[in-house]
Amino acid sequence: xxxxxxxxxxxxxxxxxxxxxxxxxxxxxxxxxxxxxxxxxxxxxxxxxxxxxxxxxxxxxxxxxxxxxxxxxxxxxxxxxxxxxxxxxxxxxxxxxxxxxxxxxxxxxxxxxxxxxxxxxxxxxxxxxxxxxxxxxxxxxxxxxxxxxxxxxxxxxxxxxxxxxxxxxxxxxxxxxxxxxxxxxxxxxxxxxxxxxxxxxxxxxxxxxxxxxxxxxxxxxxxxxxxxxxxxxxxxxxxxxxxxxxxxxxxxxxxxxxxxxxxxxxxxxxxxxxxxxxxxxxxxxxxxxxxxxxxxxxxxxxxxxxxxxxxxxxxxxxxxxxxxxxxxxxxxxxxxxx
Amino acid sequence: xxxxxxxxxxxxxxxxxxxxxxxxxxxxxxxxxxxxxxxxxxxxxxxxxxxxxxxxxxxxxxxxxxxxxxxxxxxxxxxxxxxxxxxxxxxxxxxxxxxxxxxxxxxxxxxxxxxxxxxxxxxxxxxxxxxxxxxxxxxxxxxxxxxxxxxxxxxxxxxxxxxxxxxxxxxxxxxxxxxxxxxxxxxxxxxxxxxxxxxxxxxxxxxxxxxxxxxxxxxxxxxxxxxxxxxxxxxxxxxxxxxxxxxxxxxxxxxxxxxxxxxxxxxxxxxxxxxxxxxxxxxxxxxxxxxxxxxxxxxxxxxxxxxxxxxxxxxxxxxxxxxxxxxxxxxxxxxxxx
Numbered sequence: 109x110x111x112x113x114x115x116x117x118x119x120x121x122x123x124x125x126x127x128x129x130x131x132x133x134x135x136x137x138x139x140x141x142x143x144x145x146x147x148x149x150x151x152x153x154x155x156x157x158x159x160x161x162x163x164x165x166x167x168x169x170x171x172x173x174x175x176x177x178x179x180x181x182x183x184x185x186x187x188x189x190x191x192x193x194x195x196x197x198x199x200x201x202x203x204x205x206x207x208x209x210x211x212x213x214x215x216x217x218x219x220x221x222x223x224x225x226x227x228x229x230x231x232x233x234x235x236x237x238x239x240x241x242x243x244x245x246x247x248x249x250x251x252x253x254x255x256x257x258x259x260x261x262x263x264x265x266x267x268x269x270x271x272x273x274x275x276x277x278x279x280x281x282x283x284x285x286x287x288x289x290x291x292x293x294x295x296x297x298x299x300x301x302x303x304x305x306x307x308x309x310x311x312x313x314x315x316x317x318x319x320x321x322x323x324x325x326x327x328x329x330x331x332x333x334x335x336x337x338x339x340x341x342x343x344x345x346x347x348x349x350x351x352x353x354x355x356x357x358x359x360x361x362x363x364x365x366x367x368x369x370x371x372x373x374x375x376x377x378x379x380x381x382x383x384x385x386x387x388x389x390x391x392x393x394x395x396x397x398x399x400x401x402x403x404x405x406x407x408x409x410x411x412x413x414x415x416x417x418x419x420x421x422x423x424x425x426x427x428x429x430x431x432x433x434x435x436x437x438x439x440x441x442x443x444x445x446x
Numbered sequence: 447x448x449x450x451x452x453x454x455x456x457x458x459x460x461x462x463x464x465x466x467x468x469x470x471x472x473x474x475x476x477x478x479x480x481x482x483x484x485x486x487x488x489x490x491x492x493x494x495x496x497x498x499x500x501x502x503x504x505x506x507x508x509x510x511x512x513x514x515x516x517x518x519x520x521x522x523x524x525x526x527x528x529x530x531x532x533x534x535x536x537x538x539x540x541x542x543x544x545x546x547x548x549x550x551x552x553x554x555x556x557x558x559x560x561x562x563x564x565x566x567x568x569x570x571x572x573x574x575x576x577x578x579x580x581x582x583x584x585x586x587x588x589x590x591x592x593x594x595x596x597x598x599x600x601x602x603x604x605x606x607x608x609x610x611x612x613x614x615x616x617x618x619x620x621x622x623x624x625x626x627x628x629x630x631x632x633x634x635x636x637x638x639x640x641x642x643x644x645x646x647x648x649x650x651x652x653x654x655x656x657x658x659x660x661x662x663x664x665x666x667x668x669x670x671x672x673x674x675x676x677x678x679x680x681x682x683x684x685x686x687x688x689x690x691x692x693x694x695x696x697x698x699x700x701x702x703x704x705x706x707x708x709x710x711x712x713x714x715x716x717x718x719x720x721x722x723x724x725x726x727x728x729x730x731x732x733x734x735x736x737x738x739x740x741x742x743x744x745x746x747x748x749x750x751x752x753x754x755x756x757x758x759x760x761x762x763x764x765x766x767x768x769x770x771x772x773x774x775x776x777x778x779x780x781x782x783x784x
Contacts, residue, residue, distance in 0.1 A: 333709055355710035364706035371671055372693035374721030381719040383712030 109188060113138050116207035116422050118173045122163055125360045125430060130163075131179060131207075131423040139212040140189075147189040147212050148203055150419075150442040154182040154232040155426040157331075160359040179207040179422070184221060184231050186445045195220075200445060202231045207422045209442055226404060228445065233266050233437035234411035235400055241353060241386040242270035243396045249384040250327045250351040254279045257323050259340060262331025263304055264291035266437035267353060271329045272301050273409050283320050285336050287432045294435055299410055313339035324348070332357045334365065341370035348379040360430060412436030447526060451476050454545035454760050456511045460501055463698045463768060469517060469545075469761040477550040478527075485527040485550050486541055488757075488780040492520040492570040493764040495669075498697040517545040517760070522559060522569050524783045533558070538783060540569045545760045547780055564742060566783065571604050571775035572749035573738055579691060579724040580608035581734045587722040588665045588689040592617045595661050597678060600669025601642055602629035604775035605691060609667045610639050611747050621658050623674050625770045632773055637748055651677035662686070670695045672703065679708035686717040698768060750774030
């Protein structure tokens, strides 16, 4: 084990899109676990859209990162030294150590991951926070019913790709929206979406939705916001539901974007727009993971990962993800489990 | 009884705010009731914001008015000739005859009004469609809980004034928004709202809401839309509900207004925005009216009416109402019951 740890420190609050210089890679002394704690070597770290919100000073749903903090985020790693009776050297665990090679966590804050069930990286993706977000957002917040018409933005991302496949499992017709032809090809041909379009190749989103969702939209699962979401207001069905999971098109703006005021459409349609966070369903995560694991093992739920190698590339991977550079779950591989 | 009837005919689809020339006052032969029908002399007719939507060619929730139609709307009148066994000359009835002095209606499409319970005009206001809209919108769509913090736009109108008083009955703190100081004075001093502000005297609605709703907003009942509603997105509480009942600020625009895209606030707050129509609660209207009637008779629920005299002034009353000229329910008095 090295004597020094490497960590990414939050150096300055981004203005607009984050820059690599907003993060500092530093060396620091290797931490040592106290009673009830474990020392973990990071294997994979997760970069997710919500982290951009934590980099603001303002009141996001998660507490703000402070300048000088290790950049936060979910990790999967391997226990290298345990002072907690439930964990042993070599155990694979999910924790929230952020962007660093090693970290100490309280034993009661981490969960074991069984590497015999699925690749351990899935604990940060389809069998982790993004997968559960898709599951509870679509089925609970969205109150999806079998056979409905579903539209998903951010369709090729970790959450959106899972949403679309769960909707297909439920017998729905699913249309996706994403930002490259490669992503469109992926969700239709690899994941089984019924149709999809590249929002960068279309100007009239209303007309496109009328064409691809000719029976309207019963459930819209929104990861992006912006003009595509505006067009959904014009195409939502009677008693339709718009699940606001993410608004990545807005996160890097200094002032909110302007768009048409369309709330009157909700009267006509008696439709609902509702925000959701996966943490609101915490007491049901185990149930969700059991179902998602069954679907993954049965081959009904596929997943793709975009893996960037090396802790030193975490900042660029994060920035790339915010700009849509990933297909499926964006991860950073920090070390190989032994 | 005169030989001729007078009717207001829909003459042209308004562009922007309606003009009086969009409506034609004409004489036509007095109608005669067939079997199962009654001839009714209009006492009061109602002008309501939703009618503006019916004047569009497009798909509003109500069928479009066609050029040449009598302008539609709720009425209270007196039976002058009945060919239906349940109705007799002199009965006061609620019907949907629109802007005319006399009309024929099927007996199964009208309801008796008991003049001993409340003034008959209330059947078009607090004990009619606007009152039920307030009742079901606040309690069902808004899922109001006792003691919550409520904000109402269009606070001095027929719906908003009722919403605020029901919320007070439920032990809530209520703040209103309206467009004149006279209206602000009315809702606070006559109706018991805790506070209110004139949106025409304020520029920073966010700051105003932070000041007047310092504990945030649990339920926002929206009759107007526009910049005040934008500011509510910034002040809505965790699991808050925004009931979209009307968007009168938008109805007379030729293109939707632009405003900031703020849906990301719904994620932070896990808040919900939902449109409602009173007709969705039709099978429970009797229950609602029973409760509202009790509150009115107990003096817990007050109402005000702005009454314009004469059928010939229906168009100007309608236009005035769209511009906020009324306090409480805007009615047109067409004749005195005998």
